Amino acid sequence: MTTLTDLIPEPATPRSIASVPVFGVPWPVNKLAAVVAGVLAAVLTFVITASGVAAMWVSAVVVLAVWWGGFRLLAVRWDDGGRDFIAENRPRR
Template sequence: MTTMIGINAHRPVRRAQRTVEVFGIDWPAHKAHAVLAGVATAVVTLLIVGSLQATAWVTAVAVLAVWWGERYLPGNAAVAPRSNPPGIS
């Protein structure tokens, strides 16, 4: 018996992630920005509201919004790998 495996020629290509170096380790930029947004949001919310439960909820929403929003932000188009010669994408 033979099984046919279909190949999807229109499969999206993985794009190179922007990275930020944190203590010598490359982090994806969207994760680093989400952590910074979470810390800033937590400090501000805790100072204004004073409730740990509200701070946790607001911080979680801010981190998720930055994390997912930056991952799928328009303008993060796929780029050609460095191994391709100029003019080929």
């Protein structure tokens, strides 16, 4: 006799990332670092080049790189539940 067993994986868990209180509101560390790095990059670029356009582009690139880089480095891997369960427990050939 064959039975069908439905394996129900645990629900997905959200990322947990370190946070810092900014005016009483918890901000992720990577977001705060991105804002600070963007302001510093804009000021330095404007002082060196005296161009607002260059300062804007440089600060945008720096903010994006720091924000996503910090997110990838500091965040815990997202557990997507079923897909990961199936991938980890698939039969080996």
